[in-house]
Amino acid sequence: DIQMTQSPSSLSASVGDRxxxxxxxxxxxxxxxxxxxxxxxxxxxxxxYTASSLQSGVPSRFSGGxxxxxxxxxxxxxxxxxxxxxxxxxxxxxxxxxxxxxxxxEIK
Amino acid sequence: xxQLVESGGGxxxxxxxxxxxxxxxxFTFSSYDMHWVRQATGKGLEWVSAIGTAGDPYYSGSxxxxxxxxxxxxxxxxxxxxxxxxxGDTAVYYCARGVRYSSSWYESAFDIWGQGTMVTxxx
Numbered sequence: 001d002i003q004m005t006q007s008p009s010s011l012s013a014s015v016g017d018r019x020x021x022x023x024x025x026x027x028x029x030x031x032x033x034x035x036x037x038x039x040x041x042x043x044x045x046x047x048x049y050t051a052s053s054l055q056s057g058v059p060s061r062f063s064g065g066x067x068x069x070x071x072x073x074x075x076x077x078x079x080x081x082x083x084x085x086x087x088x089x090x091x092x093x094x095x096x097x098x099x100x101x102x103x104x105x106e107i108k
Numbered sequence: 109x110x111q112l113v114e115s116g117g118g119x120x121x122x123x124x125x126x127x128x129x130x131x132x133x134x135f136t137f138s139s140y141d142m143h144w145v146r147q148a149t150g151k152g153l154e155w156v157s158a159i160g161t162a163g164d165p166y167y168s169g170s171x172x173x174x175x176x177x178x179x180x181x182x183x184x185x186x187x188x189x190x191x192x193x194x195x196g197d198t199a200v201y202y203c204a205r206g207v208r209y210s211s212s213w214y215e216s217a218f219d220i221w222g223q224g225t226m227v228t229x230x231x
Contacts, residue, residue, distance in 0.1 A: 043223055091215055
């Protein structure tokens with residue numbers, strides 16, 4: 001199984017801050033990496049697919065990068081509605097499809 | 109409106125069975141792979157199972173041999189039959205639509221999710 005490791009597991013930031021979350025795969029997954037946002041009590045929402053493609057309707061302050069084993073999700077200017085937990089997910093090899101452990105973005 | 113609505117969750121004893129359903133609307137259900145993803149309380153997301161457009165099933169190792177995924181395109185419905193349930197299966201179960209960005213079912217992302225249904229396995 002491909003293991004996905006996110007860092008940090010949590011972070012505190014202020015509105016307007018630039019935030020970067022890292023996801024590392026245990027082996028190369030090319031660009032088969034997706035990012036999701038989940039708010040408490042809600043289903044996850046797709047933000048980024050194939051590492052850097054922005055899902056329709058997602059604000060442009062979200063961006064993704066990387067390939068191979070190392071990936072990033074960046075929020076250029078954190079907004080109040082962005083406080084949530086973010087998950088990466090590999091779609092390169094299965095079964096199983098695997099998620100990272102999540103990064104909780106909290107208000108400083 | 110594109111929508112997925114799960115049902116069928118509840119409390120079941122260890123060793124028992126439960127069948128989850130997911131009703132799809134607002135899109136051509138038969139054209140999409142469909143998935144089940146679960147999340148234990150306070151924990152991360154775990155992929156459980158998928159079914160391709162041709163009805164080909166796929167499972168995680170933790171549920172293979174105990175869970176069966178199926179679909180009924182005429183009813184725009186996805187199912188998950190869960191047998192031999194364990195405490196570790198306790199979670200919110202989400203159905204999700206898979207949108208392919210390549211030729212294989214797993215080269216995809218989950219672009220639409222249901223609201224989830226809670227499954228509790230306890231004596």
